[in-house]
Amino acid sequence: xxxxxxxxxxxxxxxxxxxxxxxxxxxxxxxxxxxxxxxxxxxxxxxxxxxxxxxxxxxxxxxxxxxxxxxxxxxxxxxxxxxxxxxxxxxxxxxxxxxxxxxxxxxxxxxxxxxxxxxxxxxxxxxxxxxxxxxxxxxxxxxxxxxxxxxxxxxxxxxxxxxxxxxxxxxxxxxxxxxxxxxxxxxxxxxxxxxxxxxxxxxxxxxxxxxxxxxxxxxxxxxxxxxxxxxxxxxxxxxxxxxxxxxxxxxxxxxxxxxxxxxxxxxxxxxxxxxxxxxxxxxxxxxxxxxxxxxxxxxxxxxxxxxxxxxxxxxxxxxxxxx
Numbered sequence: 001x002x003x004x005x006x007x008x009x010x011x012x013x014x015x016x017x018x019x020x021x022x023x024x025x026x027x028x029x030x031x032x033x034x035x036x037x038x039x040x041x042x043x044x045x046x047x048x049x050x051x052x053x054x055x056x057x058x059x060x061x062x063x064x065x066x067x068x069x070x071x072x073x074x075x076x077x078x079x080x081x082x083x084x085x086x087x088x089x090x091x092x093x094x095x096x097x098x099x100x101x102x103x104x105x106x107x108x109x110x111x112x113x114x115x116x117x118x119x120x121x122x123x124x125x126x127x128x129x130x131x132x133x134x135x136x137x138x139x140x141x142x143x144x145x146x147x148x149x150x151x152x153x154x155x156x157x158x159x160x161x162x163x164x165x166x167x168x169x170x171x172x173x174x175x176x177x178x179x180x181x182x183x184x185x186x187x188x189x190x191x192x193x194x195x196x197x198x199x200x201x202x203x204x205x206x207x208x209x210x211x212x213x214x215x216x217x218x219x220x221x222x223x224x225x226x227x228x229x230x231x232x233x234x235x236x237x238x239x240x241x242x243x244x245x246x247x248x249x250x251x252x253x254x255x256x257x258x259x260x261x262x263x264x265x266x267x268x269x270x271x272x273x274x275x276x277x278x279x280x281x282x283x284x285x286x287x288x289x290x291x292x293x294x295x296x297x298x299x300x301x302x303x304x305x306x307x308x309x310x311x312x313x314x315x316x317x318x319x320x321x322x323x
Contacts, residue, residue, distance in 0.1 A: 019103035021321050030318060031099065034311045039084075043087065044081065047082060049064075051067050051071075053261065068080070083149070083152075083153030083167065085167060094143045095139075101138040103131075105131040106130075109127035113126050124203075124207045126203070129206075132203065135198060136197075144187050145171075148174070148182075148184070149171055171183065192255055193256050198248075200248040202244070204244040216228070233313075237309055245304070
């Protein structure tokens, strides 16, 4: 018989901290600072990935290394942080929305799947997947406009793209040309990309953790009485993050490539549709064109996912309410 979420926590040596055990004020304040630091560290990977995805066929830069080399040659280190100010401005509210929706939905989802009497990894995959998809859907309203503006800043002056003076300049020109809806260019594809990606990431993370713990002898039917050490908990969480990043990036890179190309197109009247973007990618590189930037995206999702989950789990321990 499957154990309820509350006793499941105990069987894994207090490796999970539920939403009702957190000091929400500390959680949001400390979380804003911690996740800003993670974004600073990993932002350059997003710039490289975006440039690879929008490069025209005649551009010589075909590898992540050559893109980095070109950016440093032309703009120095600041070039790796183009659009960062815009991203960090929107990242805090988007992250708050995401984490709140994630944790509250996860509790309801576990209760929903409990009567099905599935294996614990399967329950975790379903509950975490539902929570991840729901959280992504809620946060897209804030994230998509930030994504549109920041990606235009990332590729400005590159492969024929327009140059801007900053995020406000980008937003102003988009609204002038297309109205507010222009800031939601690719919204449908963003939902189709990030929601399944978030679902796959959290489902993989939740289930892989439990599989790993069982392999280490900490399953519900285990006779082990000693709780795992803090270092072992962190190691399992990190490994779960890597597995989750690999799974999510492999599934969603094609949609991400199409979405990015749609969002960074210029302001011409005959902007191509998603169908035209697909045809152009196939004509230029064949089906492998959909996986442009897979290396940086895989690294980004694995590195971001691992860093994010370790930061997130640390944040929860930091903000846990003492019994």
